[in-house]
Amino acid sequence: MATGRTHRPATRSRGIPEATVARLPLYLRALTALSERSVPTVSSEELAAAAGVNSAKLRKDFSYLGSYGTRGVGYDVEYLVYQISRELGLTQDWPVVIVGIGNLGAALANYGGFASRGFRVAALIDADPAMAGKPVAGIPVQHSDDLEKIIQDNGVSIGVIATPAGAAQAVCDRLVAAGVTSILNFAPTVLSVPDGVDVRKVDLSIELQILAFHEQRKAGEEAAASDGGVPAAAARSDSADQGPDGDMPAVMPA
Template sequence: MATGRTHRPATRSRGIPEATVARLPLYLRALTALSERSVPTVSSEELAAAAGVNSAKLRKDFSYLGSYGTRGVGYDVEYLVYQISRELGLTQDWPVVIVGIGNLGAALANYGGFASRGFRVAALIDADPAMAGKPVAGIPVQHTDDLEKIIKDNGVSIGVIATPAGAAQQVCDRLVAAGVTSILNFAPTVLSVPDGVDVRKVDLSIELQILAFHEQRKAGEETAAGDGALPAAAPRGAAAADSSADQGPDGDVPAVMPA
């Protein structure tokens, strides 16, 4: 996975395993899609297929939340959406700040997935004075000097770090000192934080390296035993991948530094 939890050795919330928590958003996404199609109920088998997991695992995951299913029928989609949302804390508003408005920071600011689940981008912060006041995704960028005030005024408890690696720890320290207790770190650095602060890491470079490892292994195996597992995949259709046009301003601080 592209992400990895940091710290918190084996802390379990109220009996909900960490692995289950990590899958809840997946289920929630699949359920939301069903909800939009006005599907009333769904079986564990169907939902598991949509989420790409084993159906037994899904049932066990749900069993940690309670008995929300009906035997012989399945799960009520709307009800389950609500229960999972509540469990994940998405029924409340989570103001988020993004620090480091480079390419990646701008991409995150434009990310549509924020608003759709209780997250609200409360502020964009960058160390470059030239960026100050400049709107990104409709939100004016503020200077790092005001970081503490911004955090406190908005009651922010979740911070996103998209600065270069060299600045990440400093920014992290300031965020934590100002009251942030959850951090999503895109900078390729190991952040050290006090107990009680959660850090999750997203690291593109690591993901690619893991892929390269498996790729190399595949290339090596191809000489040895023929597993024959590689059928020529059928093209599903001449598709068009549309993309958004405008990209963030270039020439700024790179979103992420080399590993």
């Protein structure tokens, strides 16, 4: 997962476990693909394979939504698409603002999957006056002075933060004060928000570091295995290597 939730830890919503909610979009995507191929029904086994999960898990997930399957047959694709969409709240329109129209913000604005399911980019906002009026993805960028007005006029409740880390908390505070209650944060910072506001973060750097951890471990194991069983910490022959298992309070490449 390239993400981690913040806040709202144990508040099981209407009995649907958080882990299940996180998988529903996955199922929905697989089901939509089946729907486009006009497949009428699908078994838990097939759908689970398409979504990359265990079939028992999938069945249990669906059981939280209700009994939508038919034993001996499987699930009706269209029906399930509708039920999951409704459960996720995708049968209504969600206006979204993107704040911070740099490289990433522009990429997000252009992202097709954005508009595809109930989400609509209501406005693009940037602090740079030079950006104001310039169209990105067909939408004119507006200056952040008007942030509050934009939020209120469009009834926006979901905000995307794609600003530099330094500006993120201030933007977040303004969004929340203006009425936004869900935030998707791409800035590499921990945001603090009042209760009742959901924050999800997407952090490239964290994901890479997690991969590096496992990568290092794989390299170490492999070296140990071919060496003769010594559980060495890390042993890569390429690239400059620091002390193998040093304990010195050294400085870092930062």
